[in-house]
Structures are given as C-alpha cells and as structure tokens.
Amino acid sequence: MNPLLTFVVILIGFYGLSTSSNIIKSVFCVTIIESGVILLFLNLGNLDGGVIPIIGDALPVGGIADPLPQALMITTIVIGSTVTALALMLCIKVFHHYGTVEWAEILSRESGK
Amino acid sequence: MGNLDMLSLTAYALQVLLIIMAISIVVHKNNGTIIILITTFSLITASLYVINKAPDVAIAEVAIGSAIIPLIYVISISRQREFIVLDKAMDDFIIADNAFTGVGYVLLKRFTDFYHLELNICNDVRLCSLGAGRDQLLCEQTNVDLIVTKDDERNVYILKGKASSVLTYKLEAMARDYDNIEVVKFKDRDFGD
Amino acid sequence: MIKQLILIGLLGILFGVFFVSMQDIQELYNTFGKDYIAATGFADTGSRNLVTAILLDYRLFDSLFEAGILLIAVSGVIWISKHESQEKNAQFMLDKFKTPDLFVTFSRLVYPLMLAFGFYVIINGHVSPGGGFQGGAIIATAILILYYIDADKDTNIALIVTIEKILYIAILLVASLSLVSRGELFTNFFVIDASPDTKAIYLVLLNVMIGMKVALGLWTIFTAFLKEGR
Incomplete structure (x- = not known):
C-alpha cells in the first residue's frame, strides 16, 4: 500500500510541472518529484520488513532492508541539490534577459521574432 | 507486535x-x-x-x-523582484536636493511599483568609467537591466535597455509622456555564446 | 479547464498501470541480493554499515562518477554566475538588516559543534549511519553558519574549485590503486584476505576524501549564490 501513496506524490509533482506558469514553480515541482522517487525506491527496498542494514557479529533474525536502493539514493540527494542550484542560477539569468519568469511571456517573445 | x-x-x-x-x-x-x-x-x-x-x-x-x-x-x-539601474549620468536626474526626488527617479519608481518590482540603483565608479561603446557588453555580461546616460548636446536623458526584455518595452510605453527622456534598445544578439 | 481534466485523466491512467503492476510485485521480488550482501558484506569489505559497503566497494564505479557529476554541476553554476567585470562586492541581503546579536552568539556556539558532528559522521561512516556524502553536507551547512556570523567574509572561489578538482583526481587515483594490488579496478586496495580492521583504513580514507570534496562543492555553490544575492 505504501508505494501507491508515494506514487500519488510523484503524480502530483507531474501535475504541477505541467500546469505551472512560472519557472521557479517548475523547479519546486521537480524537487517534489525527486523526493517522491527517492521514497518510492526506499519503499520497494523495504517491502518485507527487516531491520536497518547495519550488522553486528551475528546476522539479524528478520533479515535486513535492501541496502542497494539506499546507496543509490544517497548520491541522488546530493546531486539533486546541486542540479536545483544550477536550475535556479539559470532562472536568475533568464529574468535579467527577458524581464520575466512567466513561461507564456517568454515563449511569446521567442516566437514573435 | x-x-x-x-x-x-x-x-x-x-x-x-x-x-x-x-x-x-x-x-x-x-x-x-x-x-x-x-x-x-x-x-x-x-x-x-x-x-x-x-x-x-x-x-x-x-x-x-x-x-x-x-x-x-x-x-x-x-x-527576481529586482530592477537594477546603473546611473551613469550622475546629476539631478535621480538625486535632486540630496533626496530621491529627481524626475527620472519618480518615473522609475512609478514603473517598478506598477509591476511589483524592487528598484535598485547603483553607481559603481568602476563600471561608470567604462566607455559608451561597452554599454551593450555591460548589459549582457552583468545583471544590469537599465543604463542611464545623458546626451549633453540635445539635453536628453537616454535610458538603454535590452531589446529581449519585456520590461524595456513597458518602460518605453510609460516614458512616452516625457519630452527629455528617450528609451534605446540594444539590438538582440545570441544569448549565452 | 478541459486541458486540466485531460491531464488528470492521463495521470489517473498512469496510477492505474502502477496499481496493476504492484499486484505482481511478489512474483518479481526476490531477496537474493540483500541476503548475499548481509552474509558476506562485512567479511568482503570490512564495513558494518552495508550501505557504505555498497557505496565504497561493491559499486564504487557509480559513486565516483556521481561525484564527478557534482563537480560538473558546480562548474556550471560558477560559469553561469561569472561576471566579466566584477561590479559587486561579496555582500548579501543580511547586511541590509543587521543580524541580531542573539543569533550571532548562538551561531558562534553552534558552529564548532556542527563541524565536529560533520567529522564524526564522516569518520564513523563504516560502523554507523553516515559517510562522506552526508558528512560533507553537514560540514557545508556549518560553513554556511560562518557567513551569518560575519557577513562581509570574502572567499576565494577559484582556490576552492582548484582544491576540489585535485581532490577528485586523488579520489580516482586511490580507487585505481586496487588495479596494482588486486588486479581489479575500483575496489579496496587491500587484498581480499586482509582482516576487516585493515580494510577499514581504506574506507575511512575514501570517506574523508569524498566528504571534503562534497563540502567544498556545496560551499562553492552557496558562495556563488550569496555573491549573486549581494
């Protein structure tokens, strides 16, 4: 059941991405989708329970949660933050070039030439 | 359990x-x-x-x-709320009687209030000393939105902005009422080359 | 309006497809991978934290080049924010409103603790939750607090980026050492029969280097933003 609820978050992010009128809003929605994808990976690695994947001398009885998705997602968070920073820096440049951050106005200026 | x-x-x-x-x-x-x-x-x-x-x-x-x-x-x-103006004229266009009451300041303030922007006027000495031929380069390389210069012969203030920006067109429409202000748009070049 | 209804319909179809595929997940799902890692992970890599074992040993190839993507993104931010003529001093919004004294005092108190916690998370990455990526982010946040204390602090971005590039090359070299000692690329450079305590030396070394690299990268990014925010 948990992966389904997480998938709803991703779909809300997609909805916001397609209806947002403003560049900053689109970047926010990309952040939502990213968090949803990370949570979905962790949900799927934790389907049949288990403990935190840090082991002592003896193996835990109930098994462990899958450590592979967790290892992939740690790098995703750090990379995601820097990519967000790159997108926002581009936003500032776009504002000072076009004078606006609304998608509709930028597209009409581009096609008007 | x-x-x-x-x-x-x-x-x-x-x-x-x-x-x-x-x-x-x-x-x-x-x-x-x-x-x-x-x-x-x-x-x-x-x-x-x-x-x-x-x-x-x-x-x-x-x-x-x-x-x-x-x-x-x-x-x-x-x-993204800022409108940066570089004041190269350095006379009573912006600052009159030691206060922001010049005719240019009133126009720019009215313009930025109308579009919910924040007016930011800078007069950095190093930038102002650059020649007029480098104005377009300055506008493209930095975040300056508008450059204020003065034509002494005709006694006309010239506001230079980017042709690609929506705000320059809006400012041009608003400045049509003033006789001694004209808005010049730089010709557009490729962005980011 | 009709556009939004079509959009919601399409997203509903996506949800339906996902729902149907989740019904069969028990047939696709198996535990071979995690059982193997749980059984042999500690003996293979010397790391009690199996996430660190995967990051720094089993799948080091992935981690290395994701650290490379970090470097590329940092270079992109700096290239975009580069100003040909440096018109602005590195001040930012905070000095328009003076930082409250209470906040400054509290930041001075918290800053060394955060720095120590960051190093703790990095160094203990192989026996407890943590590691290079997380500890680097914590250290970067601690450095950010330094800017609240002294708003006029100026940083040499070019030097930081140079150190980051050198560190990245050093990480690649340390990861490639195993080609000499083991005959395999990108794994632990101690032989496979070495005791877990010996192998931990490699884990701590690589964690510290990755942590420094991530901290420097994030430091560069928010310095670029603070300069932009003058």
Missing part, C-alpha cells in the same frame, strides 16, 4: 501528510510561502526515510534540505 502496528500507522499518517503538503505546494501562488512548505516537505520525507529503515538517506536529506536548499530558493526568488 503492537509496537510494529504503531510504526506502520505513523508511516501512513506521514504519507497522507506528505500528499497534502505536495498539493499545497502545487496550488499555492506565493513563492515565498512555498519555501517554508518545501522545507516542511523535506523534513517529513526525512522522517519517512527513517521509518523505511534508511537512516543514511535521512541524514543526507536533513543536512541538505534544512539549510542549503531554502537559502538558494530565497536568494533566487528575491533576485
């Missing part, structure tokens, strides 16, 4: 809360409020990571999402 049920109940409650936060981020109009919402969103996801047996990922999310992400959003949103 009751302990485990409590944990999964918390997980469901947090997931529903996460969906509510996501919807409120998508429907909100004010970008400043969204920053607070997105910080809350990332804290809720961090607690869900712990519940999903991933403490490593939760530490990374808390460290990144609590300070660095809000900071870069705050700065980029505050930068």
